[in-house]
Amino acid sequence: MLTIYSMPVAVYCAKLRIILRHKATAFEELPPPGGYGSDAYYALVPSGNLPAMIHDGFMLSDSEAIAEYLEEAFPDISMLPQSVKLRAKAREFSRSHDTRLEPAVRAIYPQVAYATRDANAVIAGGALISKHLSSLALLLSANPLDTNRLWLCDCGFAVSFAWIKAFEAALDLPINWPEIVTDYDAHLQSFHVIAEELVAYQPAMDAYLEKAKPS
Template sequence: MKLYAIPVSLYCAKLRIVLRHKNLTWEEMPPPGGYGSETYKDLVPGGSLPALEHDGHLLSDSEAIAEYLNELRPEPDMLPGDSLERARIRERSRFHDTRLEPALRALFPMIGRQPDDMEISGQWGVLSERLTQMETLLPETTPCLTLADCGLPVTCLWIDELATHFRQDPILSRRLQAYLEGLNAHGAVSDELTQYTPRLKTWMASK
């Protein structure tokens, strides 16, 4: 099992949490030719990360790969419950990937600007709104780690880091912080965050 990834990518971190939780082993390597290169696009036409090579087949898109791994190694089940519960998990996961994470990513080009920049303040407000919306989708407890939960811890780590960098007010609610504590109790999450946090800080320092 070969994983094409870059260390600081949120979606690569999300998939590593799935791999860890499933007790799978993998070889991780950077995209051939570098991210965005034609060499890598010859392998993955969309050029996206992560990508997984397994048994002679290649998959891209973290969501598709995560569901593949969940079926490949059924235990522990990360898409449990009846059809409605599974739909709720997918709903939450897609909201993270299509609403919350893009609102965070929109701040990346602004890193290094003055913290009183009005564009930063405006986008910080958008991100805060997305977090509030995300909170309405969360279950009351975290009895097990689902596919919807693997991107959130890393995204919130970024949010805390950027709050300090941009000198913005913290926007993680008490309920969301409590939910994250429940997620961090899973070894797959805590192990990934232990490795990911210094990578993030190194990347921020380089900016």
């Protein structure tokens, strides 16, 4: 049995669901027992992180660690290239998302609430996200990976792009999208597991963005 502890709105939980479905791996998804941050959850997952996985009694947290575990535990549908150098490039893409783009997107969350929004922080946040999108454009311009395949490194970007577009609409977040990045976003959505996850994920995004509206 493979169990994933998650919350509906969490980016890295959505990323993990895409990976599991692409690998055709059956899983059970549960909320953290007692709620996120509860003693009951810490007893299961000492880091308290989401997502977390328990597979036949083996516990693991951190989405990237879980993704690479799933790659090795369920190798029939591979999501990492075979060569050492191409795997390193795939990890470079993953780290550019997890350590640069996603934290910049996450920094916008405190600005969602209309009543307490700081317009200058929104502008600064948009500039930082745009900077990371420009860096991603450079990576994509020299991308050696087979674009006909869905890789581990693609899955987080698909969800973060959805949030950026949602923040553009709800908060007037100023974003400069390089054309190669918008093409990449459209390409990712051509994979049915990504398109399906984004549709299923939309209600959680909409619920979170309710507070962006004037009262």
